[in-house]
Amino acid sequence: MSSVYALLFIVATLVLVLGLARKIVQYSRIPAPLKIPTTPAPVTRTGVVLRMFREVVLFESLFKSTKWTWIFSWMFHMGLFLVLARHVRYFIDPVWLPIQLIQPFGKYAAFAMIVGLAGLLIRRIFVDRVRYISSPSDFLWLLLLLVIGLSGATMTFLVHTDVVAVKEFFTGFWTFSGGDLPMDPLLLVHLTLVAVLMLLLPFSKLLHIPGVFFSPTRNQVDNPREKRHLAEWARKLEES
Amino acid sequence: MAGAEFETPELTEFIEVPKLEEGTMEHITCFVAKPEHQEPLGFPGEKVENWKEVAIDKMGDLLSRYRSFQVFLDACVKCGSCTDKCHYYLGSKDPKNMPVGRQDLLRKVYRRYFTFAGKYFPKLVGAADLTDEVIDEWYSYFHQCSQCRRCSVFCPYGIDTAEISMAAREILDSIGVGQKYCNEIIGKVHKIGNNLGLPGPAIEDTLEGLEEDVWDEDEVAVKYPLDVKGADILLVTPSADFFAEPHVDGLIGYGKVFHEAGVSWTLSTKASEAGNFGMFIGSYENMRRVSLRIREAALELGVKRIVFGECGHAWRVAYSFLNTLAGPFDFLDPDYPVPQHICEFTLNEIEKGTLEFDKSENDDMSITFHDSCNVARATRMGDKPGGQFDIPREVIKAVVNNYHDMEWDTIHERTFCCGGGGGLLTDDLMEVRVKGAKPRMTAFKNVMEEKGVTHLAAICAICKSQFTKVFPYYGMDMFQIVSVHQLVSNAIVLNRKTPPEEAPGYGEDDDDE
Numbered sequence: 001m002s003s004v005y006a007l008l009f010i011v012a013t014l015v016l017v018l019g020l021a022r023k024i025v026q027y028s029r030i031p032a033p034l035k036i037p038t039t040p041a042p043v044t045r046t047g048v049v050l051r052m053f054r055e056v057v058l059f060e061s062l063f064k065s066t067k068w069t070w071i072f073s074w075m076f077h078m079g080l081f082l083v084l085a086r087h088v089r090y091f092i093d094p095v096w097l098p099i100q101l102i103q104p105f106g107k108y109a110a111f112a113m114i115v116g117l118a119g120l121l122i123r124r125i126f127v128d129r130v131r132y133i134s135s136p137s138d139f140l141w142l143l144l145l146l147v148i149g150l151s152g153a154t155m156t157f158l159v160h161t162d163v164v165a166v167k168e169f170f171t172g173f174w175t176f177s178g179g180d181l182p183m184d185p186l187l188l189v190h191l192t193l194v195a196v197l198m199l200l201l202p203f204s205k206l207l208h209i210p211g212v213f214f215s216p217t218r219n220q221v222d223n224p225r226e227k228r229h230l231a232e233w234a235r236k237l238e239e240s
Numbered sequence: 241m242a243g244a245e246f247e248t249p250e251l252t253e254f255i256e257v258p259k260l261e262e263g264t265m266e267h268i269t270c271f272v273a274k275p276e277h278q279e280p281l282g283f284p285g286e287k288v289e290n291w292k293e294v295a296i297d298k299m300g301d302l303l304s305r306y307r308s309f310q311v312f313l314d315a316c317v318k319c320g321s322c323t324d325k326c327h328y329y330l331g332s333k334d335p336k337n338m339p340v341g342r343q344d345l346l347r348k349v350y351r352r353y354f355t356f357a358g359k360y361f362p363k364l365v366g367a368a369d370l371t372d373e374v375i376d377e378w379y380s381y382f383h384q385c386s387q388c389r390r391c392s393v394f395c396p397y398g399i400d401t402a403e404i405s406m407a408a409r410e411i412l413d414s415i416g417v418g419q420k421y422c423n424e425i426i427g428k429v430h431k432i433g434n435n436l437g438l439p440g441p442a443i444e445d446t447l448e449g450l451e452e453d454v455w456d457e458d459e460v461a462v463k464y465p466l467d468v469k470g471a472d473i474l475l476v477t478p479s480a481d482f483f484a485e486p487h488v489d490g491l492i493g494y495g496k497v498f499h500e501a502g503v504s505w506t507l508s509t510k511a512s513e514a515g516n517f518g519m520f521i522g523s524y525e526n527m528r529r530v531s532l533r534i535r536e537a538a539l540e541l542g543v544k545r546i547v548f549g550e551c552g553h554a555w556r557v558a559y560s561f562l563n564t565l566a567g568p569f570d571f572l573d574p575d576y577p578v579p580q581h582i583c584e585f586t587l588n589e590i591e592k593g594t595l596e597f598d599k600s601e602n603d604d605m606s607i608t609f610h611d612s613c614n615v616a617r618a619t620r621m622g623d624k625p626g627g628q629f630d631i632p633r634e635v636i637k638a639v640v641n642n643y644h645d646m647e648w649d650t651i652h653e654r655t656f657c658c659g660g661g662g663g664l665l666t667d668d669l670m671e672v673r674v675k676g677a678k679p680r681m682t683a684f685k686n687v688m689e690e691k692g693v694t695h696l697a698a699i700c701a702i703c704k705s706q707f708t709k710v711f712p713y714y715g716m717d718m719f720q721i722v723s724v725h726q727l728v729s730n731a732i733v734l735n736r737k738t739p740p741e742e743a744p745g746y747g748e749d750d751d752d753e
Contacts, residue, residue, distance in 0.1 A: 135366030211315030
C-alpha cells in the first residue's frame with residue numbers, strides 16, 4: 001500500500017510541476033500586444049512590483065470590492081500558506097530554522113484556513129449572484145480543500161497519527177528508501193485528496209496562481225507615451 | 241423611437257444591488273452589419289458556411305496573440321467580486337450582464353474546445369458546445385458591454401471583461417456576424433476620414449461658421465484652421481465636435497485656448513476623427529489603419545505636436561496605443577508628450593499664466609464632473625498616476641465657482657459608465673443604454689439634490705451624446721450635460737484682440753462664393 005502512495009505522489013508531483021511549467025511557459029510566450037494596465041497604474045517597474053505584491057499578499061483589488069469575500073479568502077489563503085510552510089518539516093531533515101519558528105502559527109493557521117473556506121462555501125450557496133456563476137467544480141474545490149483542512153487539523157489536534165513514520169516515508173521518498181506509511185484512515189484520506197489536488201491543479205481554475213503574475217492589467221508599467229511597446233506579430237504588420 | 245417599449249428604471253436613493261432575474265435582456269439585439277459594412281474591414285459579408293470551424297480557429301488565433309485573453313479565460317475562480325460592479329447588471333438585473341456571467345458565455349466554449357477538463361468533463365466545469373444559440377447569445381450580450389473596465393478594477397486577477405468582449409466581437413466579425421453600427425462607422429473612417437462621414441468642405445464650412453459665431457459674440461477673430469501646413473499643433477478631435485451639442489461648444493473652447501496661448505494649430509481633414517471604433521470590435525488591424533491616418537496627417541502637415549480633443553475611448557487609443565500602432569513619433573518635438581490631451585494643454589497654459597478667466601460667466605451653473613471610463617481606467621494625464629482625475633477637475637475649478645464631486649464610489653477609478661460606450665451608442669440599443677445609465681443617473685441626481693448641482697461636465701463625445709439622449713428618460717433636461725471646454729470657453733477672457741485687417745470679411749468682396 002505504501003508503494004501505491006509513493007507512486008501516486010511521484011506522479012502527482014510530476015504532473016503538478018510539469019503542468020504548471022507548461023502553463024507558465026505558455027503565458028510567457030504569448031505576447032501582450034497593447035498596453036492595457038488598469039489605471040491609475042504605476043509608472044515604474046518598481047511600482048509594478050509593489051502593486052503585484054499588494055495584489056498577491058493583501059488581495060488589494062478584492063479588498064476594494066467586497067469585504068466579506070476578502071476576509072474569507074484572505075484567511076483561507078494566508079492560513080494555507082502557513083500550513084504549507086509548516087509542512088515543509090515533513091520533507092527535510094534537519095528542519096530549517098524559519099520552518100521551526102512558524103510551527104506554532106502554522107498549526108493554528110489551519111483554523112483560519114477552515115473558517116475561510118467555510119465562509120466562501122456559504123457565500124457560494126447563499127449569495128444568489130455567486131450561486132448563479134458556480135459550476136459543480138467550484139463547489140467541489142471548496143469541499144476538497146475543506147476535507148483536506150479538516151482531516152489535517154484533526155490529526156494535528158485530536159487524533160494524532162504517527163508523524164515520525166510519515167516523515168520517514170516522505171524524506172525517504174526521494175531516494176525510494178522511505179519506510180511504511182501508517183495505515184491510518186484519516187491520513188490516507190488527507191494524502192489522497194492532496195494528491196488529487198496536485199493532479200488537477202494545472203487543469204483547473206487554480207491556474208489563477210500563476211495567472212495573476214501574467215495579468216497584463218496588473219503587471220504592465222504605465223508608460224506608453226514614453227516607450228514604444230510592440231509585439232512581434234505586430235512588428236510584422238509594419239513590415240508588410 | 242426604434243426598438244421595443246421598455247420601462248425606465250426608477251431611481252432609488254442609493255445604488256442598490258438587485259436580486260438577479262434571468263433573461264431580462266436576452267431579447268436585445270442590434271442591427272447586423274450588411275456585406276457592404278463588413279467587407280471593407282476585411283470581414284466576410286455574411287455568416288460563413290463553416291462558421292463553427294472558423295470561430296474556433298479564430299479563438300485559437302486570439303489565444304496565441306493576446307496574453308490577456310488566455311490568462312483571463314484560465315484565471316477566473318468565480319469569486320463573485322465583479323458580480324455587482326457592472327452598470328448593465330445593476331440596471332437590468334440580468335445575470336448575463338454580470339461581468340463574470342458575460343465572460344462565461346465565451347469561457348464555456350473555450351473550456352469545451354481548449355481545455356482537458358472541458359473536453360472530458362464538460363458538465364463538471366460548465367463547458368458547452370458552440371451552437372447557433374451560443375452565437376446569438378454572444379451577439380446579444382457582447383453588445384451589452386461598454387468595455388468600461390470597471391470590473392477589472394475589482395477583480396483580484398485584473399480580469400478585464402472589455403478584453404473578452406473585444407475578442408468575442410472579433411470572432412463574430414470573422415464569421416461574418418458583425419455589428420452594423422461599429423462596422424459602418426469604421427468603414428466611413430477608412431473611406432472619408434471620420435465617423436460621421438463628413439467630407440472636407442462640410443468641415444470647412446462648419447469651422448467658418450464657428451469663426452463667425454465667436455466674432456459675433458466677442459469681436460475677436462479666433463481662427464479654426466483646417467489643413468494648414470506648417471502649423472505647430474495638429475488637433476485631432478471627435479467628429480461629433482464639428483456639429484453635435486454640447487460637443488461643438490467644447491471645440492469653440494479649444495480654439496479660444498489656442499488663440500490666447502498664441503500657438504499655431506490646425507485641424508486635418510485626413511485625421512478628422514479622434515475616435516477609433518476599431519478598438520470596440522477588438523480588431524488590431526482596423527484600429528491600426530484608423531490610427532495611421534493621424535500619423536500621415538501629422539507628416540503631411542509638418543506639425544510639431546499632436547493634441548487630442550475631448551473623447552474618452554479616443555484618448556485610450558491615443559494615450560495607450562497610438563505609439564504602438566502608428567509610432568514612433570520621432571519626427572515630432574520631443575519636448576512634448578505624444579499625444580497630449582487638450583486638458584493637459586489647457587492646464588499647462590493656466591499654470592503658465594497665459595489665460596485669464598472670468599469665472600462669474602459660469603455662475604448660472606453648479607458643476608459636477610463625470611469621469612469617463614476609458615479616461616479613468618485606461619489612460620493617464622500628466623506625470624503622475626491619477627492625473628486623469630485631477631487635471632480635468634483643476635481645469636474646471638479654474639473656470640467655475642461652483643463645483644461638487646459625486647459620491648466617492650462613483651467617481652475616479654470607480655466611475656460608472658454613461659451607458660453608451662463601447663459601440664453601443666445606437667438607437668437600436670436604447671433599452672441597454674437607458675438601463676445601463678441608472679447608476680450614474682442615481683449619483684448625479686443625489687449630487688443635484690444634496691449640493692444643488694445643475695450640470696454634468698464630461699470630456700467624452702460618447703458620454704455627451706449618451707447623456708443628451710438618456711437624461712430625459714430620467715426626468716432631467718438634455719442640456720444639463722456640458723463639455724469641459726465649453727466651461728472654459730464661457731469664462732475665458734480674450735485678450736489678444738484682432739487687428740482690423742484680420743477681421744472676418746475684411747477686404748473681401750461681397751461675393752461670398
